[in-house]
Amino acid sequence: MPSGSNTLKPVSPAGLLDRSAPARGEDSMLVLQRNARTLCTLCHRFNIEPSTAILERVASIYDRRPSWVTAESHPTDLLILYLAARGLRPQRVVEIGVASGLSTCGLLAGLADAGVPAKNPQDGRETVQSFDILEHVPWDENRPIGAAIAEVLPELAAGARINTFRTSLDLERELGDVPVDLAFIDGAHNHPWPLIDAIQLSKVMDPNGWIILHDVALVERAMLEAHLRRMTKLPFTPSRGAEWHFEMWPSEKLRGSESGHNVALVRPLPLETLRMHPNLQALVALPWESAPPEAAQSILVEFCGSEAVERGKILGRPGQALLPSS
Ligand SMILES: C[S@@+](CC[C@H](N)C(=O)[O-])C[C@H]1O[C@@H](n2cnc3c(N)ncnc32)[C@H](O)[C@@H]1O
Numbered sequence: 083m084p085s086g087s088n089t090l091k092p093v094s095p096a097g098l099l100d101r102s103a104p105a106r107g108e109d110s111m112l113v114l115q116r117n118a119r120t121l122c123t124l125c126h127r128f129n130i131e132p133s134t135a136i137l138e139r140v141a142s143i144y145d146r147r148p149s150w151v152t153a154e155s156h157p158t159d160l161l162i163l164y165l166a167a168r169g170l171r172p173q174r175v176v177e178i179g180v181a182s183g184l185s186t187c188g189l190l191a192g193l194a195d196a197g198v199p200a201k202n203p204q205d206g207r208e209t210v211q212s213f214d215i216l217e218h219v220p221w222d223e224n225r226p227i228g229a230a231i232a233e234v235l236p237e238l239a240a241g242a243r244i245n246t247f248r249t250s251l252d253l254e255r256e257l258g259d260v261p262v263d264l265a266f267i268d269g270a271h272n273h274p275w276p277l278i279d280a281i282q283l284s285k286v287m288d289p290n291g292w293i294i295l296h297d298v299a300l301v302e303r304a305m306l307e308a309h310l311r312r313m314t315k316l317p318f319t320p321s322r323g324a325e326w327h328f329e330m331w332p333s334e335k336l337r338g339s340e341s342g343h344n345v346a347l348v349r350p351l352p353l354e355t356l357r358m359h360p361n362l363q364a365l366v367a368l369p370w371e372s373a374p375p376e377a378a379q380s381i382l383v384e385f386c387g388s389e390a391v392e393r394g395k396i397l398g399r400p401g402q403a404l405l406p407s408s
Contacts, residue, residue: 173263186242189210
């Protein structure tokens, strides 16, 4: 059949998995209004009255993103970050994976609207501590990590410290005694990095806090994009790390709906609960998609056992260019 003769247009499921961020100039308020269930679920969980004003606040942040921010969060991601920060009123927030800092803006706005001070009164340090393995945004080496914050929310930028060349392995060393009650994991999504990040966060977090996970639905996203673009192959290789972590992490869970389906929340857990938990052992034994440094692998051995770690490494080896050849 010649291309273009098929008049049936592929249609995105209404409101579900809006695949990508709205184009520049598109009304992000309309996008957010299609996410009523996500709004209500999060508001209910965090004791906030749902309102149009909340959507307008988040849309205004999203619409102020500078033109150089080409890879960005979806407005619904910002909505979830905003609501969690506003409802939880955390003393300290940790973010793993910052890039432009658009997500940091969602957190900062929620904190400010809840009246949480920019600096923690106990240690005088910025309430939001953001960590990134790089010094410059991955797609533009002229922009420092977090550079969008000063452009989008200059009045709140003093509330975030951007810790570059840092990963979750540095958390214990970099953070003081103030317990972390909210975290956002959006760094390396390839397995087993999200698990490493969550174990490391559990070492510094209050067990009543929440960890927000980004990109828990990358497979659905890739399949939907292939469908919409009539492709016979997936347009990108989706990492499974965040999705597997969300499924198997043994805590209370919460997930966004509609286009918030790609974001989920889990609880940090006491280390004695995590150590050798059967779910963690099964999780780490799934095929590794990356080769974390030795220090991170030692943490996994401590929490999951060497047998399960070896199994994940061996299963991950075929085709995984990132894994060491030895
Ligand atoms: C998807 S971007 C973050 C986007 C940002 N959270 C937002 O929504 O605006 C991922 C970032 O994580 C960083 N990164 C990758 N691996 C990491 C790791 N293991 N630890 C910390 N940061 C990492 C990358 O340098 C990149 O800047």
